[in-house]
Amino acid sequence: MLTSSFKSLVLSASIAVLVTFTNAAPAPGPPPVSHLDSCGILGAKKPSEITYQDIANCYQAIPFNNTNAAATFSTIYTLFNEFYVFKDAAMTPNLQAPFSSPPTDIIGKLEAIGRTKYTSDHKFHTELRRAINSLYDAHASYNVDCYTQYYFVQNLALYAPVIDDVQTIRVYSDIAKSPQREYENCLVRTINGVDALTYLKTWADEELNISHDAGVRLNAALSFQRFNRITKTFQNADSKFSVRANLPPTATIKYEIQCGQAKPVALEEPWRIVSLVEDKFTDVKSFVENVCATKPEPAGAEDGANAERNGIKGGLIHMKEEPAHYKRYLAYKERLVAEAEAKAHKDAAPAPTHAPTPPKQQFPGADLLGTGNGTAFYHLKSQPDVGVLVFHTFDAHPEYEVPNLIKGLKAFHDLGVTKLVIDFQGNPGGYVNLAANTVNTFFPSNEFLATNLASDLRVTPVIQQLAAASFGLTDGIYDAAQYIDFDNNNQAYTDDSLFLQPVTYTRGGRTSQYTQRTTATDALAPTDPALATFAWTNNAANIRILTDGRCGSSCAIVAHHLTNVHKVEAYAIGGNYGSSLSMYSFAGGTVSDNKRINDFFEDAKIASPLKPLPYASTIGLPILEIYAHGSAVPLEYDAAVYSSDYRMAYTNTNSQDRLVMWGEVASHAWST
Numbered sequence: 042m043l044t045s046s047f048k049s050l051v052l053s054a055s056i057a058v059l060v061t062f063t064n065a066a067p068a069p070g071p072p073p074v075s076h077l078d079s080c081g082i083l084g085a086k087k088p089s090e091i092t093y094q095d096i097a098n099c100y101q102a103i104p105f106n107n108t109n110a111a112a113t114f115s116t117i118y119t120l121f122n123e124f125y126v127f128k129d130a131a132m133t134p135n136l137q138a139p140f141s142s143p144p145t146d147i148i149g150k151l152e153a154i155g156r157t158k159y160t161s162d163h164k165f166h167t168e169l170r171r172a173i174n175s176l177y178d179a180h181a182s183y184n185v186d187c188y189t190q191y192y193f194v195q196n197l198a199l200y201a202p203v204i205d206d207v208q209t210i211r212v213y214s215d216i217a218k219s220p221q222r223e224y225e226n227c228l229v230r231t232i233n234g235v236d237a238l239t240y241l242k243t244w245a246d247e248e249l250n251i252s253h254d255a256g257v258r259l260n261a262a263l264s265f266q267r268f269n270r271i272t273k274t275f276q277n278a279d280s281k282f283s284v285r286a287n288l289p290p291t292a293t294i295k296y297e298i299q300c301g302q303a304k305p306v307a308l309e310e311p312w313r314i315v316s317l318v319e320d321k322f323t324d325v326k327s328f329v330e331n332v333c334a335t336k337p338e339p340a341g342a343e344d345g346a347n348a349e350r351n352g353i354k355g356g357l358i359h360m361k362e363e364p365a366h367y368k369r370y371l372a373y374k375e376r377l378v379a380e381a382e383a384k385a386h387k388d389a390a391p392a393p394t395h396a397p398t399p400p401k402q403q404f405p406g407a408d409l410l411g412t413g414n415g416t417a418f419y420h421l422k423s424q425p426d427v428g429v430l431v432f433h434t435f436d437a438h439p440e441y442e443v444p445n446l447i448k449g450l451k452a453f454h455d456l457g458v459t460k461l462v463i464d465f466q467g468n469p470g471g472y473v474n475l476a477a478n479t480v481n482t483f484f485p486s487n488e489f490l491a492t493n494l495a496s497d498l499r500v501t502p503v504i505q506q507l508a509a510a511s512f513g514l515t516d517g518i519y520d521a522a523q524y525i526d527f528d529n530n531n532q533a534y535t536d537d538s539l540f541l542q543p544v545t546y547t548r549g550g551r552t553s554q555y556t557q558r559t560t561a562t563d564a565l566a567p568t569d570p571a572l573a574t575f576a577w578t579n580n581a582a583n584i585r586i587l588t589d590g591r592c593g594s595s596c597a598i599v600a601h602h603l604t605n606v607h608k609v610e611a612y613a614i615g616g617n618y619g620s621s622l623s624m625y626s627f628a629g630g631t632v633s634d635n636k637r638i639n640d641f642f643e644d645a646k647i648a649s650p651l652k653p654l655p656y657a658s659t660i661g662l663p664i665l666e667i668y669a670h671g672s673a674v675p676l677e678y679d680a681a682v683y684s685s686d687y688r689m690a691y692t693n694t695n696s697q698d699r700l701v702m703w704g705e706v707a708s709h710a711w712s713t
């Protein structure tokens with residue numbers, strides 16, 4: 042009681058001071074001196090008044106604390122040294138096309154950070170994040186709440202269409218659009234004084250480490266459309282160049298823009314700041330305590346979804362989860378939209394909220410027949426024998442999604458659809474058993490997992506201890522009872538020999554131990570007899586995949602099996618014009634994080650080797666790797682199975698209208 046009223050007293054006192062400060066008449070002479078420190082100045086501002094420099098000053102004022110840094114470093118080092126499944130494979134030199142990422146020795150990079158004397162806390166955490174990103178593996182990430190609570194947004198969103206065989210950077214959309222400012226589709230000649238396409242390719246290679254393929258990185262830097270499962274429409278999505286969670290290096294970006302034949306205009310665009318901060322702070326010390334520090338978890342607060350994801354029972358998860366700060370940024374944007382709508386309809390009668398509404402029809406040339414949690418089914422009017430299955434995420438429960446998928450396919454069949462375009466653009470992955478069921482829905486088989494999803498995990502003394510304590514107890518990823526013994530008729534392991542009898546591989550010049558090849562005992566849903574009646578079932582000629590290369594994780598597993606095992610042809614759009622493009626990225630393996638790994642130890646009732654993290658943060662990393670059938674190279678690094686059959690380019694029509702893009706695929710694939 043006492044403490045909290047004391048705190049609010051301090052806070053209102055400092056706000057009062059600042060109000061006086063900002064309202065002071067701009068009199069000549071020396072500016073008034075504020076007693077607030079850099080974070081105090083930031084904390085006292087209204088969200089709309091915050092500038093880039095306020096945030097930069099606060100971040101830079103946070104002192105490096107050796108005790109905290111040592112604990113953070115120890116946990117990250119242990120995770121990557123003991124558990125990270127690609128610790129050695131990441132050192133593979135000279136990856137072949139479509140890959141273009143350099144080899145990374147994550148242990149060497151971390152050790153170099155461990156030897157560096159830092160004075161800035163922000164710099165320390167930034168270098169850890171960049172070291173982990175240099176793996177070019179979207180499953181591996183380091184997100185610290187402390188430095189991601191302010192978003193930085195540019196007015197201009199960009200894209201890279203190909204017009205008359207030339208790829209250029211153009212304006213996709215402009216938040217500051219007005220009758221005096223009409224830049225949409227205008228040419229962006231330069232960014233910060235450099236040719237715009239060159240600038241963005243370099244930026245994507247250095248700043249977006251989400252794929253081994255530079256073309257996929259360019260796609261992620263730029264604008265695109267994503268299916269929104271709430272509105273059931275395609276909407277413009279945030280591009281990584283224009284919307285950032287981490288402090289950009291400069292307060293503005295300079296563009297030279299040319300509309301048609303008009304004289305080029307020079308723009309210098311500041312960042313719009315979006316504050317996601319919920320906790321109050323009045324100075325550097327309280328910023329660290331309230332915004333950065335790990336908050337004690339309320340007892341018994343374990344969230345059901347996370348509990349399920351710790352185990353294998355809910356399905357191994359292969360996905361890049363959006364960081365918590367991005368989910369909050371999206372929630373912020375949804376609030377803005379809702380507020381704007383509420384304002385617009387202030388006088389209109391309130392809409393009935395729970396009545397089921399028929400799907401909104403976005404495209405005059407296609408009927409949206411229905412949706413699932415990860416799917417949408419469109420029927421093309423110009424080519425009525427073609428159906429488009431949009432599979433935008435695998436983060437959907439198979440128990441709902443598989444029956445819904447089959448229902449949608451039956452609706453296609455009943456309308457005379459014989460050919461399918463499966464649109465995987467931007468799909469970040471999800472449940473592996475949904476992935477397995479999806480492959481099985483198009484190419485029914487009883488042995489998908491056992492024959493096609495061979496996997497292994499690293500074996501270290503720490504993992505052996507964990508596996509011994511977990512056996513038959515935790516149902517978790519280190520419980521050998523959850524895995525199939527390929528040498529014993531694909532029966533589940535009856536002891537922890539999976540982890541006790543490791544094999545040794547040398548990769549990228551380093552030698553480590555791994556389990557035998559195995560796979561999870563995940564159940565597959567029985568296939569529906571109706572599948573046999575569909576014209577595309579077991580018929581690769583009647584299926585095409587459409588991807589932008591950001592089909593990740595579980596999506597990558599599906600795309601890999603449909604194309605490489607079942608010979609479905611794939612169209613990949615965007616990337617660098619004239620270069621090959623991956624069909625998928627971060628096929629990797631099962632992703633885990635510091636919290637889940639701690640839970641594995643807790644469930645096994647042994648002490649975790651991970652030190653508690655002083656700052657609220659999530660360290661993501663894959664801990665199980667999969668292989669293409671018969672390959673000795675983990676799929677994540679198996680560049681030979683990534684390139685698409687056909688390349689497509691964004692144009693000024695197809696990039697803003699998905700129906701146009703689908704039509705291009707369907708007519709190329711099936712018109713005679």
Ligand SMILES: *[C@@H]1O[C@H](CO)[C@@H](O)[C@H](O)[C@H]1NC(C)=O
Nearest residue numbers: 104105106107108109334655
């Ligand atoms: C560093 O952080 C620890 C734990 O939060 C704290 O106890 C200690 O006083 C800090 N050290 C310095 C020099 O501020």
Ligand SMILES: *[C@@H]1O[C@H](CO)[C@@H](O)[C@H](O)[C@H]1NC(C)=O
Nearest residue numbers: 170171174175247248249250
């Ligand atoms: C991406 O990886 C490169 C290593 O090739 C590294 O230098 C860079 O800092 C990484 N970028 C980010 C944003 O982490």
Ligand SMILES: *[C@@H]1O[C@H](CO)[C@@H](O)[C@H](O)[C@H]1NC(C)=O
Nearest residue numbers: 412413414437438441442445
């Ligand atoms: C979506 O998921 C929820 C549960 O998470 C389920 O109740 C619902 O039926 C699902 N919808 C579809 C269309 O699959």
